[in-house]
Amino acid sequence: MRAKVFRPSPVLTTLLLWLLLVPRIGAAAPATGDGGVVFSLEAPGAGAVFVAGDFNGWNATATPLVRGDGDVWQATVALAPGTYEYKFVVDGDWREDPANPEKRSDPFGGSNSVVTVGADGSVAQAAAAAAAPVAAAGGTSGGAAAATGDIKVGAPAAVDGGIAFTYRDNRAGKVNLAGTFNGWSADANALASDGKGNWRVIQPLEAGQHEYKFVVDGNWVADPNNPDTVSDPYGGANSVVTVDAAGKLVATAKAAPSAANNNLNAQVTIEGRYLTRFEYAKNVPVGLPDETVTDPRYRLQRPSQSVDLNFTTRVSDIATTFMRMRLDSDANIIQNNVAAALDEAYLAITPNNFALKAYWNQEIYTGEDLLKMGGDVDLPGTILHDHLDSGKGSAGVLFTADPFGVRTRLYFANVHNADYYNDPDLYDNLGLDRIGLRLSRPVGGLEIGLPVYAERSLVWLEGLGGAGIPALDAHRTGNDDASSWYETDNYFVHAGVDLSYRAGEKMTVGAEVLYRKQGQRAVTGNEASETNQNGAIDVPFLDRDGVIVAAQLAYDLSARTSLRLLHQARTESGGNADQRLLGYTFQPQATANRQVFYTIDASPAVVDRDSTELVLDWKGDDDTSAHLWLRRNAADLDYGAVGRTAPEDSTVTSHTEETWYLAGRLGYGRSGTPVGAFELEAGLTLADRGVAGLKHDMLEFILRYDRDLTRNLGFIADLRFARYHYEGQADGTAGESVDTDYVNPFVGFRYTPIRNLLLVLAYGVDPVDYSIDYEGREIGRWMYRQNFLFDHPDASVLDAENNLKSARVVTLRAQLTF
DSSP states (O other): OOOOOOOOOTTHHHHHHHTTTOOOOOOOOOEEETTEEEEEEEOTTOSOEEEEETTTTTOTTSSBOEEOGGGEEEEEEOOOSEEEEEEEEETTEEEOOTTOOOEEEOTTSSEEEEEEEOTTSOBOHHHHHHHSOSOSSOBTTSOEEOOSSOOOOOSOEEETTEEEEEEEOTTOSOEEEEEGGGTTOSSSEEOEEOSSSEEEEEEOOOSEEEEEEEEETTEEEOOTTOOOEEEOTTSSEEEEEEEOTTSOBOOOOOOOOOTTOOBSSSSEEEEEEEEEEEEEEESEEOSSTTOOOEEOSOEEOOOEEEEEEEEEEEEETTEEEEEEEEEEGGGOSSTTSOEEEEEEEEEEEOOTTEEEEEEESOOOBOOOSTTOTTOOEEOTTOSSOOEEOBOTTEEEEEEEEOGGGOEEEEEEEEEOOOOTTSOTTSOOOOOEEEEEEEEEEEETTEEEEEEEEEEEEEEEEESOTTSSOHHHHHHHHHHTOOOSEEEEEEEEEEEEEEEEEEETTTEEEEEEEEEEEEEEEEEEETTOSTTSSOEEEEEEEEEEEEEEEEEEEEEESSSSEEEEEEEEEEEEOOOOTTOEEEEEEOOOTTTOOSSOEEEEEEOOOEEEEEEEEEEEEEEOSSSEEEEEEEEEEEEEEESGGGTOOBTTBTTOSEEEEEEEEEEEEEEEOOTTSSSOEEEEEEEEEEEEOSSTTOEEEEEEEEEEEEEESSSSEEEEEEEEEEEEEEESEETTEESSOEEEEEEEOOEEEEEOSSTTEEEEEEESOOOOBOSSOTTOBSOHHHHHHHHHHHHOTTOOHHHHHHHHHHOEEEEEEEEEEO
16 A cells, blocks of 8 residues: 655645635523523424533433423523533434524534523523523513413413413414504514413403404414404404403303314324425426437426325333325336335434434434544535435434443444335345444543444345456356355445544634545355355455545634634555456346346555545624635545556556535525525536546536515525536547536425415426425435436436426425424
């Protein structure tokens, strides 16, 4: 293995200069309570929630929170005067406090929340202000907000000071009372929240009949606990209360159960979603997947329907389950059927000394080491990093405990979604296993971690014998093995140490060293035993070693600006000339059979890589934010060390590849203002293969705009521009240089006739995908291109872009959550 020569990255000097030119992205927050500081977190579906911080040695299970109404968890912690950092631990997953704007950078590229306790034991004003409930006073027309104790939701009731109106919604951010008594003002009388999803306001009313509605995040809702209504002018109903001369309510019919409360009983809750999409389109592919014919006529495409039913069951104080059943017309096998499947599930067991979560197909895990081994997955199709937790497409277990003060986090998963063709008759699941373990403990101001992460897949392949793998051919000859199928073992392991140290209140430094091992071997032959049946063998044909060294600096430049600078250096051996690299490839469904297709490549080159990354975040006072991401990757590839020449040029035995990435996001405004909300994303990629004159540049812009036109109607736009430039090749194939531009518009209207129902009518391929996240993710155009590439294996990236550009689509999308 060639020694790595460490040298300063040429980008470091430039990056440090940027620090002088750029000015941190900074709701109940910690509050003063009886006996100490009250920590609160709304965590629907959580099995166990803890608070960990420097006040308890960052013990992940020492301080549990108790679940209350509305999935709000609370704990009161006695704290001496001073400043403390903390995080919530939700089913083993460490999270910042979303309601607390006070933060400091942690050693792992994120932030710790901060709370300050004064000399009198009260929470300092900065955090207390954020914790204040909505509308500490009732509004301009004389209403009085409820105190922030527990609120009992029910029909309107006469109390001291007027009539108490209550509402239940743990998702609402703001609730107001509007009626004939305040001129139907949507913001004059605000309800106060108890932090558990219960809202209340006390409104003085004169004798007589009064009509009213609640305004929930801008949506007008009749009182679900009051059966007395009259028709409104818009085809709906207003709720009604009648007050007598003594200020009491005139008796009404018994209130119906709250429509917002869908608990079947004290233990089971049902929620869900209905999603549908209709597309009226032309210039879309028709016929078999391998055909490239498109239909120039506008036609209604097959509608997409998806229905979720979510069941959360609280079995006991230490056991909770969740299950999502999904009915999806796009996931069916027979065209006119609708497939029903278990989409997500978990069982959380949380006694006081550990937390255990068994899950199915949920985002659940990200490594806690500096390099976030086993997680931190970048979402494809986005310009910037969109870091996700691992877990989608797999089933496994996450275990967290703190025995003897050593934080232990163990993760095991089996990847189950490699069914590339959505057909159970096609043998295309790789059976990939993932294992992650990290032990850590603070020593003074230093935290020491021991991370281990491994992946392994066992796959049966047909025809490996005689396919050009020297080690396997020698085994077959020497052992008289006539197997036609071999099971291959493909694995890699990372193990090492990571360190983090907080230097003052604003700066954190970290480092990590990992040893990496990658291997491939044949472990079973279908005729390798003495009885010519499945027999164990051990024939390695790839063996690579590597070392990864990383260092990071996280610094809060100001209260609103944060910086993270990460540098990595990696070296990987290439084995020797007799070794081979096994790869997997999948054919179109029209030609696939019951097997995994594979490629056998020569031994990979010896590689030295280095990467430098800069991330800057800034948050302004006026709904303005900015994010900048800059990275340089370089790789020195030595093919001569393994007896090869470069694949692109047989006269070259080594070369250097270099790629620069620059991306940014700028946001301004809100949809409810006259100006509306703008977001501009931009990305630039400059890639130089360092051989045969091969270069590739890509520039991409996405401009998003959202503005309310009326209370329920809004205008939306999502415009994408992309420019590709290739030198020495046309998107991976030999040819002349290429310059080409693409414009993809999406323009339309959104309509919310009732809360939790979103209707969108627009022109263009939908940029938002809702298959994973109810909030949607900006990968719609990317998925459109990927589907084209999968159906046309010989197509290039530019072919996929041309297909997207030529598509003419009118989209109607509807999503209802309940």
